[in-house]
Amino acid sequence: MKKILLVGAVLAASFGPTSVLAEEDALLVEARKVATSLPPKLIAALQDEIQKSGAEAAIPVCKDMAPKMAGEISQQTGWKVKRVSLKARNDARAIPDAWEKAALEDFDKRAAAGEPPAKLEKGEKIGNEYRFVKALPVQPLCLGCHGPIDQLSPGIKAALSQNYPNDRATGYSEGQIRGVISVRKSL
Ligand code: HEC
Incomplete structure (x- = not known):
């Protein structure tokens, strides 16, 4: 009898706040899996296109393929997926909300203080929703389109100013945070 009570107490404890x-x-874990599924595919596609046809030809990869892939992931997983940045290139889809x-801002501070940018992430249950963001660090590959403006090729500069008159997404250096992948799901 005592044993049963004890088991009951243990069960009650483990199904309380712990659950x-x-x-x-x-x-x-689920949010991280969804968020990390996009960048490797995107980076591979960028690398491939830049190598084959040059940086200018790769602009549609970041412009069209990234949101398309995000949409596909959303359909497959039920998580909404987007990319946002403090210095957005595309005003129509990359402006962060207050939580993002x-x-x-927290990630920028921590990266500047020496934390590895690739490790920066945050997950939180807010009301009936779970939200998660993961930092997208600037790699050498990104600099051709997000580096200091005087180092961009004339073709890239022209294409960017034509497509994004409000572009803020230049002037980055390696290791800075370009933005985040942001995923959310209603519970
Ligand atoms: C070939 C040029 C090019 C390269 C290389 C490139 N990007 Fe972009 N990036 C763009 C363009 C163009 C957009 C705007 C996309 C849109 O219209 O939604 C963009 C948008 C983004 C956004 C969405 C937020 C915003 O500002 O609109 C993120 C995040 C981003 N890029 C990260 C990266 C990272 C990280 C790398 C390197 C791994 C990278 N990009 C490499 C051209 C590029």
């Missing part, structure tokens, strides 16, 4: 934590842990902005 909420377990649920959030599971959501974090706070995370981006």
Whole structure:
């Protein structure tokens, strides 16, 4: 009898606040998986196109293919996926909301203080939604289109100013944070 009571107590303890934590842990793992599925494919496609046809020809990869891939991932997983930045290139889809902005500012500070940018992420359950962001660090590959403006090729400069008159997404150096992948799901 005593034993049964003890088991009962242990079960009660583990299905109390702990199960909420377990649920959030599971959501974090799922969100991270969704968020990390996009960048490697995008980087491979960018590399491939730049090598084959040059940086200018690769602009549609970041412009059209990235949102298309994000849409496909959303359809497959039920998570909404987008990219946002404190210095958005595309005003129509990359302006962060307040929660994303706070995370981006925190990531910038932590990267400047020496934390590895690739590790920066944040997950949080807010009301009936789970949200997660993961930093997108600037790599050498990104500089051709996001580096200092005087180092961009004339063709890239022209294409960018034609497509994005409001472009803020230049002037980056390697290791800075270009933006985040932001994913969210209603619970
Ligand atoms: C060939 C040029 C090119 C390269 C190389 C490139 N980008 Fe971009 N990037 C763009 C363009 C163009 C956009 C605007 C996309 C749109 O219209 O939504 C963009 C948008 C983004 C955005 C969305 C936020 C915003 O500002 O609109 C992120 C995040 C981003 N790029 C990260 C990167 C990272 C990280 C790399 C390197 C791994 C990279 N890009 C390499 C051209 C490029």
